[in-house]
Every structure is written in C-alpha cells, then in structure tokens.
Amino acid sequence: MTPALYAPSPYENGSSIAHFDENLWSNPVNNDNLMTPYTYPGEHHHTPGNTGLGLMKDIGWDGSIYYSFINIDKTKVEIFPNPCESMVSIISEDSGRYQFEVYNIYGQKVKSEKAISGITKIDMSNLDSGVYIFNLTSGNETSISTRVIKR
Incomplete structure (x- = not known):
C-alpha cells in the first residue's frame, strides 16, 4: 500500500512531497514516523526514515550526498x-x-x-x-x- 501524499486542493503554502498522512503512516517501533502535514519556518529533517527515503528514491534520488564549497567574500x-x-x-x-x-x-x-x-x-x-x-x-x-x- 502506497502512502497518501498530502496535496491539498487548492494548494496551500508549505505543502510538498514530504507531507504524508502521519496518523495513517506512523510506526513508533522502528522510528520510521512521517512528519506532520505542515512545517514551521526553518524546519528541516535530517533523518526522514525509510518510507521518506524510499519515496525520494522513487522520484530519482539515488541516496548520494552531493555538496560543493561556496566562497563568499564578505565586503565590509x-x-x-x-x-x-x-x-x-x-x-x-x-x-x-x-x-x-x-x-x-x-x-x-x-x-x-x-x-x-x-x-x-x-x-x-x-x-x-x-x-x-x-x-x-x-x-x-x-x-x-x-x-x-x-x-
């Protein structure tokens, strides 16, 4: 069974692919809970759990972590x-x-x-x-x- 995505109609600011029905898809035993259907400003999730990672894999992310250095010259x-x-x-x-x-x-x-x-x-x-x-x-x-x- 595939989790239901939280995608309100009409669109609500803050909704995204990461919002599932947390009440239906929570599992406190293995800490694979999905986040609530809203986010606070500046909120982020470092460990989205197996279901969240699986969804990202389904949409094309291979799990690799990419980064690059950004040089910012601060002008005083x-x-x-x-x-x-x-x-x-x-x-x-x-x-x-x-x-x-x-x-x-x-x-x-x-x-x-x-x-x-x-x-x-x-x-x-x-x-x-x-x-x-x-x-x-x-x-x-x-x-x-x-x-x-x-x-």
Missing part, C-alpha cells in the same frame, strides 16, 4: 546614520569601484551613484520618508543589500 560596508534625515554616509574598506543603487519599497530605482572605496555621501533629502533598499554592486554581483529608513 557601513551605512549610517540609519534612520537618516537627509544624508547617508557609506564606508567601504575594500578597494575598487562600486555602484550604489537605492530602491523604494515598490522596487523602483530612485537613485544610482558610483563610488570608490572610502567614504561616499548620498543625498536623500529629495526622497520621501520611508524604507529604502540599498544595493552595492561590484562588477555584476550584488555584494550588499540593506534597508535604510528615511525620516
């Missing part, structure tokens, strides 16, 4: 004051040229400036009060993204 950047009133100072310790882009909460670019490492001042006086997203890019990669509140 300070943006202050936050909240700000008219000017924002940006200090970057890394050498090189950067592009600063400022977006409003609607995703519209409201300011774009080039900067060189050191201190850069950005005039915010012509912008309305609210929350803005600052993106710092070097080349084609976004290295820093942070929120700044304008009073």
